[in-house]
Amino acid sequence: MSNGRKKLVEVKNLKMHFPILGGLLRRQVGAVKAVDGVSFDIYEGETLGIVGESGCGKSTCGRAVLRLYDITEGSVTIDGRDISHLSQAQLRKLRPMMQMVFQDPQACLNPRMTVASIIAEPLEEHGKLTGKERLERVYELMDAVGLNRNFANRYPHAFSGGQRQRIGIARALALNPKFIVCDEPIAALDVSIQAQVVNLLEELQERFGLTYMFISHDLSMVKHIADRVAVMYLGKVVELAPRDALYQSPLHPYTEALLSAVPEPDPWLEEKVERIILTGDVPSPSNPPEGCNFCTRCPKVMEICHRIDPAFQEVAPGRFVACHLHDATRHNITTSAGSTGATTRSEHIQQGENA
Amino acid sequence: MTDAAPAPAAEDIHDLRPPRNQWWDVWDQFKTHKGAMVGMIVFVSIILFVTVGPWLWSFDPGHIDIRSRNQGSSWTHPMGTDQLGRDILARMMYGGRVSVAVGMTAMLLGLLVGTLIGVLAGYFRALDAPLMRTTDLFLALPLLPLLLILVALFRDVLEGVFGQAMGVFVLIVVAIAITSWMQTARIVRGDVLALKEREFVLAARSIGTPSRRINTRHILPNVMSPIMVSATLGIASAIITESALSFLGLGFPPDFPTWGRILYDGRDWIEQYPARVVWPGVFISLTVLSVNYIGDGLRDALDPRIRGR
Numbered sequence: 001m002s003n004g005r006k007k008l009v010e011v012k013n014l015k016m017h018f019p020i021l022g023g024l025l026r027r028q029v030g031a032v033k034a035v036d037g038v039s040f041d042i043y044e045g046e047t048l049g050i051v052g053e054s055g056c057g058k059s060t061c062g063r064a065v066l067r068l069y070d071i072t073e074g075s076v077t078i079d080g081r082d083i084s085h086l087s088q089a090q091l092r093k094l095r096p097m098m099q100m101v102f103q104d105p106q107a108c109l110n111p112r113m114t115v116a117s118i119i120a121e122p123l124e125e126h127g128k129l130t131g132k133e134r135l136e137r138v139y140e141l142m143d144a145v146g147l148n149r150n151f152a153n154r155y156p157h158a159f160s161g162g163q164r165q166r167i168g169i170a171r172a173l174a175l176n177p178k179f180i181v182c183d184e185p186i187a188a189l190d191v192s193i194q195a196q197v198v199n200l201l202e203e204l205q206e207r208f209g210l211t212y213m214f215i216s217h218d219l220s221m222v223k224h225i226a227d228r229v230a231v232m233y234l235g236k237v238v239e240l241a242p243r244d245a246l247y248q249s250p251l252h253p254y255t256e257a258l259l260s261a262v263p264e265p266d267p268w269l270e271e272k273v274e275r276i277i278l279t280g281d282v283p284s285p286s287n288p289p290e291g292c293n294f295c296t297r298c299p300k301v302m303e304i305c306h307r308i309d310p311a312f313q314e315v316a317p318g319r320f321v322a323c324h325l326h327d328a329t330r331h332n333i334t335t336s337a338g339s340t341g342a343t344t345r346s347e348h349i350q351q352g353e354n355a
Numbered sequence: 356m357t358d359a360a361p362a363p364a365a366e367d368i369h370d371l372r373p374p375r376n377q378w379w380d381v382w383d384q385f386k387t388h389k390g391a392m393v394g395m396i397v398f399v400s401i402i403l404f405v406t407v408g409p410w411l412w413s414f415d416p417g418h419i420d421i422r423s424r425n426q427g428s429s430w431t432h433p434m435g436t437d438q439l440g441r442d443i444l445a446r447m448m449y450g451g452r453v454s455v456a457v458g459m460t461a462m463l464l465g466l467l468v469g470t471l472i473g474v475l476a477g478y479f480r481a482l483d484a485p486l487m488r489t490t491d492l493f494l495a496l497p498l499l500p501l502l503l504i505l506v507a508l509f510r511d512v513l514e515g516v517f518g519q520a521m522g523v524f525v526l527i528v529v530a531i532a533i534t535s536w537m538q539t540a541r542i543v544r545g546d547v548l549a550l551k552e553r554e555f556v557l558a559a560r561s562i563g564t565p566s567r568r569i570n571t572r573h574i575l576p577n578v579m580s581p582i583m584v585s586a587t588l589g590i591a592s593a594i595i596t597e598s599a600l601s602f603l604g605l606g607f608p609p610d611f612p613t614w615g616r617i618l619y620d621g622r623d624w625i626e627q628y629p630a631r632v633v634w635p636g637v638f639i640s641l642t643v644l645s646v647n648y649i650g651d652g653l654r655d656a657l658d659p660r661i662r663g664r
Binding site: 096113114125126168 | 377553554555557558559560561562563564565568572573576577579657658659660
């Protein structure tokens with residue numbers, strides 16, 4: 001579906017491992033594999049939703065893509081520029097292009113700065129505006145996110161959660177970025193405010209031609225805003241597909257289980273919903289199981305799943321999944337179609353196996 | 356769609372003004388803190404007393420008039436005279452200059468060192484262990500012997516460079532500062548450790564703010580409260596340490612009045628002439644107390660969450 005459009009963000013085999021230090025000498029005794037070999041592309045102007053349960057590495061992935069961490073392995077290319085190994089000083093020049101909206105609107109605003117100075121901070125860091133122009137720009141941004149200009153002199157504690165999130169969004173927009181990582185921007189908000197903020201994000205996307213990476217655990221919200229959806233489990237993307245395809249016919253057993261957990265607002269239908277209840281807990285990311293990460297809880301687990309980690313591969317045009325159930329379909333595709341897509345996909349397969 | 360309720364037009368025009376300097380808000384809030392205002396008035400009076408006072412009160416603090424010794428309060432000597440007949444009011448004025456100057460400078464220096472070390476140790480993980488072990492080292496040092504050695508080693512050198520009074524001043528200020536920065540450093544480090552994990556610091560990093568400005572813009576303003584508290588306590592302990600040093604003969608020369616010196620000189624006569632101890636005592640206490648209240652008010656005024664309540 002995305003053929004012919006420009007890839008804005010290309011993530012290849014991204015790994016983010018946090019060292020575990022232990023012992024008397026504080027040596028590294030292990031690693032939390034928060035993100036463990038993730039590959040995806042984001043096309044210009046689209047919204048890629050990232051879903052998964054808490055602790056599966058969604059936020060870490062978002063932050064690693066923006067290089068807020070020093071990534072362990074892999075590459076991140078944004079707008080044709082490989083940023084995976086740039087120093088923070090070099091990254092600083094590229095920051096205006098990529099911004100982030102944070103999860104907790106309370107925590108992401110400095111309580112000792114006024115709204116005007118919070119929104120002006122990126123302008124001060126990167127712009128060459130004079131004080132007056134800067135203030136004018138701050139007012140413009142406040143208008144864009146629907147904040148009253150009179151609030152410019154107030155402090156974050158005087159605002160409601162939704163308004164604070166608007167401040168955070170205005171700050172992210174200040175430098176006219178192309179790509180914004182929204183790290184659960186609605187998770188900490190009231191349901192009635194969630195809709196407002198999501199609509200605002202959509203409106204801004206249309207107006208400024210933004211590209212979003214939208215991280216959330218709210219499947220209904222992702223269905224609303226995303227063009228394509230990636231499902232993460234224990235540091236890996238298990239399924240990546242266009243939104244409608246994913247919600248109608250999930251391929252990965254984990255996606256199925258996740259979707260079956262979405263509450264059905266209609267009480268008549270609600271009774272008929274068959275939930276897939278997963279047993280057990282998510283394994284520790286410092287010690288993931290051998291083979292497929294999901295094999296400990298998968299309702300359709302097979303013998304091969306305990307041995308071999310399934311490759312992340314395209315099983316239908318635009319649909320990627322990492323599951324042995326779909327190994328057969330993959331062979332059909334690669335033998336039948338000799339398209340350019342297939343050759344690029346084989347790269348993915350290779351990387352998946354290396355991982 | 357906005358949850359920012361449209362304000363009435365009249366208010367719109369009235370309210371829409373360029374963001375004014377944050378310090379005006381601070382001052383507005385500070386004014387509402389009664390204790391702080393009283394403290395401010397007292398402190399300013401003390402400063403005026405020691406700076407302007409000597410011009411108005413023409414007695415020489417070193418002038419010995421043995422015939423009028425040990426007098427009580429009178430119009431010629433409002434605070435009386437000491438055992439050598441020197442006017443105590445004049446001595447209080449001149450002594451106050453030194454005491455307040457030593458207290459403020461030593462506090463500022465100690466605060467600067469403490470905050471710097473605290474921020475560095477808290478923010479940069481690689482510096483944490485070495486800096487905090489140094490702090491522990493200083494905490495474990497017995498202070499008095501350390502001061503003795505400092506004075507013995509550096510007194511002559513500094514007097515040679517700065518002149519007698521200034522040399523001793525520098526020596527005492529530095530001595531007090533390097534023995535009092537540790538508490539501040541520890542408190543600041545603890546707060547910085549917690550603050551640097553907050554999301555607004557991450558947000559600043561995602562904007563591309565360099566570490567230096569993350570510290571000055573985001574971290575320092577948020578550790579202001581504990582710094583303020585240790586500053587006000589620091590002045591008090593600096594004045595008192597200076598008194599102790601003078602008493603031990605390590606501070607200023609005996610004929611050089613400071614509040615601490617006057618206090619200790621009066622100690623021998625406490626039974627016959629208690630006023631001689633009470634005056635310096637009252638002034639030291641008032642300074643400390645007023646600074647404490649000012650610090651309290653300032654801390655409240657600097658916190659936007661309390662401001663405007």
